[in-house]
Amino acid sequence: MPDDPLALFARLGAALAIGLxxxxxxxxxxxxDDDPAHGPVAGVRTFPLxxxxxxxxxxxxxxVGSPWVLPAALLVLGxxxxxxxxxxxxxxxxxxxxEVALVLTALVGALCVAGPVEVAAGVGVAMTVLLELKxxxxxxxxxxxxxxxxxxxxxxAVTALVLxxxxxQTYGPAPFNVVSPFKVWLMVVFISGISFLxxxxxxxxGPERGVGLTGIVGGLASSxxxxxTFAERSRGQATLASALALGIVLAWAVMFARVLVEAAVVNPxxxxxxxxxxxxxxxxxxxxxxxxxxxxxSADGAPGKGEGERQFTxxxxxxxxxxxxxxxxxxxxxxxxxxxxxxxAGLYASAVASGLADVDAVTLSMAExxxxxxxxxxxxxxxxxxxxxxxxxxxGGIVLSAxxxxxxxxxxxxxxxxxxxxxxxxxxx
Numbered sequence: 001m002p003d004d005p006l007a008l009f010a011r012l013g014a015a016l017a018i019g020l021x022x023x024x025x026x027x028x029x030x031x032x033d034d035d036p037a038h039g040p041v042a043g044v045r046t047f048p049l050x051x052x053x054x055x056x057x058x059x060x061x062x063x064v065g066s067p068w069v070l071p072a073a074l075l076v077l078g079x080x081x082x083x084x085x086x087x088x089x090x091x092x093x094x095x096x097x098x099e100v101a102l103v104l105t106a107l108v109g110a111l112c113v114a115g116p117v118e119v120a121a122g123v124g125v126a127m128t129v130l131l132e133l134k135x136x137x138x139x140x141x142x143x144x145x146x147x148x149x150x151x152x153x154x155x156x157a158v159t160a161l162v163l164x165x166x167x168x169q170t171y172g173p174a175p176f177n178v179v180s181p182f183k184v185w186l187m188v189v190f191i192s193g194i195s196f197l198x199x200x201x202x203x204x205x206g207p208e209r210g211v212g213l214t215g216i217v218g219g220l221a222s223s224x225x226x227x228x229t230f231a232e233r234s235r236g237q238a239t240l241a242s243a244l245a246l247g248i249v250l251a252w253a254v255m256f257a258r259v260l261v262e263a264a265v266v267n268p269x270x271x272x273x274x275x276x277x278x279x280x281x282x283x284x285x286x287x288x289x290x291x292x293x294x295x296x297x298s299a300d301g302a303p304g305k306g307e308g309e310r311q312f313t314x315x316x317x318x319x320x321x322x323x324x325x326x327x328x329x330x331x332x333x334x335x336x337x338x339x340x341x342x343x344x345a346g347l348y349a350s351a352v353a354s355g356l357a358d359v360d361a362v363t364l365s366m367a368e369x370x371x372x373x374x375x376x377x378x379x380x381x382x383x384x385x386x387x388x389x390x391x392x393x394x395x396g397g398i399v400l401s402a403x404x405x406x407x408x409x410x411x412x413x414x415x416x417x418x419x420x421x422x423x424x425x426x427x428x429x
Contacts, residue, residue: 219254
């Protein structure tokens with residue numbers, strides 16, 4: 001706890017601001033309630049007061065040297081919350097959201113004084129966002145089916161039970177000494193989490209929000225699935241070729257962003273080497289998407305209900321997760337073997353071949369190999385660029401084989417622009 005009065009005032013001000021933020025959201029949520037009996041039990045004034053009460057309780061506890069001041073304050077607050085809930089329940093409101101938010105706001109206020117204020121601010125913002133997303137979260141839950149819930153629970157159970165006991169060490173001679181069971185499954189969890197975010201967004205927003213938005217959120221789940229879905233759709237809706245091409249190119253741009261995030265998390269040194277080329281491919285894709293938007297801005301680009309998500313599967317399916325883990329381990333060993341016996345050219349060839357199937361696995365493999373010194377960072381960065389390029393070529397091939405003629409003509413220049421920008425920056429600059 002700071003001794004400087006100005007720093008202490010700043011922490012109290014942070015508690016007040018967090019309370020105002022949460023209280024404003026609660027008040028706004030009930031802005032159309034004409035009946036005071038059905039209004040919020042706490043609003044834009046009560047929440048800041050509760051946050052300040054928590055902050056002052058933590059401050060007084062330190063000042064008087066007693067650890068019981070904050071628990072006593074929380075006990076009093078809890079009694080008031082129980083009374084408020086009983087009153088609301090008599091009026092037919094059985095929800096506990098506001099009451100729980102009150103207690104959490106008091107704890108966040110205490111954290112502003114007694115702990116890292118950055119953490120308190122993050123918790124306060126996260127709480128407000130969660131409160132505001134009530135319609136979206138309910139829509140997402142309604143969109144789930146039994147298979148989605150079952151897959152997520154199985155994946156969570158396997159990860160929670162298996163990951164802690166997996167050995168974090170390698171086995172055997174080179175090139176097999178690059179595979180750690182713990183790190184393999186950790187990468188599976190990482191990629192599944194990113195993909196699940198896109199899956200959730202597609203479920204929450206729905207493909208009816210438009211081709212462009214579906215391309216962006218679908219790209220988080222699988223840019224290949226977006227490409228295949230929109231290519232197939234173009235055969236029956238040739239007039240939407242420009243809009244569908246826009247969605248496909250936006251999904252590809254998100255794929256480049258995924259590569260940068262993965263490199264940043266696993267090996268920041270690789271990110272510093274690979275970002276110019278990958279960013280060039282992403283920027284080129286966005287620029288061409290702008291051209292497509294300008295060309296087809298008057299077209300109706302919304303896919304029919306369910307069309308944009310039919311190719312997406314839950315990334316927490318154990319079969320898919322195990323397949324990705326096996327592919328990641330195979331690319332690790334294959335890339336290391338290619339570099340050992342064939343040199344840099346072999347590593348590049350392995351990256352190109354592996355990128356045909358999955359650029360995420362290649363990115364993570366190169367990040368791991370460059371982190372432990374098995375491959376130079378610059379070589380690993382170029383391998384990632386080649387993998388992204390081969391993956392882009394594959395998705396362009398999907399359009400050529402499954403798409404309508406108008407979609408092929410719309411996508412072909414985009415593929416050329418993206419590849420030229422990425423390879424030029426990656427290998428010529």
